[in-house]
Amino acid sequence: MFEPFTDVVPSIFGTLNQGPLTLTLFLHTIIILPMFWIYKSEKKRLEEES
Amino acid sequence: MSKKTVSVWTSIPFWRRSAGWVTGFAAMLLIWLTFDTMGQIAMGTDADLKNGITKRVPGPTVINYKITYEMSDKRGHEVPVIGEKEKFFGRDDWSEEEARELLHLGKLGSQAKNCMNCHTLLGNGAYYAPDLTKAWLDPAWGPNGPYLGMTNSKTKEEAMSKFLQFPSQYPTHERMMPNLGITEKEAMGLVAFLKHMSSIDTNGFPRNFGRMSTDGVTGAIHGK
Numbered sequence: 001m002f003e004p005f006t007d008v009v010p011s012i013f014g015t016l017n018q019g020p021l022t023l024t025l026f027l028h029t030i031i032i033l034p035m036f037w038i039y040k041s042e043k044k045r046l047e048e049e050s
Numbered sequence: 051m052s053k054k055t056v057s058v059w060t061s062i063p064f065w066r067r068s069a070g071w072v073t074g075f076a077a078m079l080l081i082w083l084t085f086d087t088m089g090q091i092a093m094g095t096d097a098d099l100k101n102g103i104t105k106r107v108p109g110p111t112v113i114n115y116k117i118t119y120e121m122s123d124k125r126g127h128e129v130p131v132i133g134e135k136e137k138f139f140g141r142d143d144w145s146e147e148e149a150r151e152l153l154h155l156g157k158l159g160s161q162a163k164n165c166m167n168c169h170t171l172l173g174n175g176a177y178y179a180p181d182l183t184k185a186w187l188d189p190a191w192g193p194n195g196p197y198l199g200m201t202n203s204k205t206k207e208e209a210m211s212k213f214l215q216f217p218s219q220y221p222t223h224e225r226m227m228p229n230l231g232i233t234e235k236e237a238m239g240l241v242a243f244l245k246h247m248s249s250i251d252t253n254g255f256p257r258n259f260g261r262m263s264t265d266g267v268t269g270a271i272h273g274k
Contacts, residue, residue: 006125042064046056
């Protein structure tokens, strides 16, 4: 999954775009994980309000 | 004390915060990507070429060098390779200013004559006529190709220039190019523009360009 960087100019986007899996994993990690935190904090808030 | 069952999934603030996060993060990522891209597509200089510094878009003086298209096993596609000095319209000492001026003329010419109406340049345009992104590297214009003889030319740039000035005289494609009133000077600029464009590292676009031709000569860009 993580292979040596082969693009012309080094860039974080080049690293993320090595294949479809790398980008998908990155975006899911960065988007879904904070949603767990948002879910938990909203749940806590709703429980305290009720 | 037992907690009351709550429904987070139907809570509007949860979705609002989630949407805020996703939109905000995506916006930041796109702004970052924009600045990253600007660095990637910044044109190199003559000094870069002399010092062998690889840029995605080489400086205009790349027209003084031989450009080949070679398969890179590491990257899994062909990459343009800038080689030895090569004469372009009889000269290999085009200064940065001269080369830039010539490329500029070619770029303006390509816009004025609306090449993209039929051709594709760097992914923009049409596929009615051959893709021009790597047209300079098409073996059909090379020493073993048919177009040198057809245009009675000694060099690739001369052949391309003649073709551009009088395209309706030369059958290079099933859908023949019309005469667009391109002058000799404009044709020179356009050929320089094509040569520079072929030296741009496009991550292998158009895909399989070099491998399309079976006999190493006939029209790689014609997809045959």
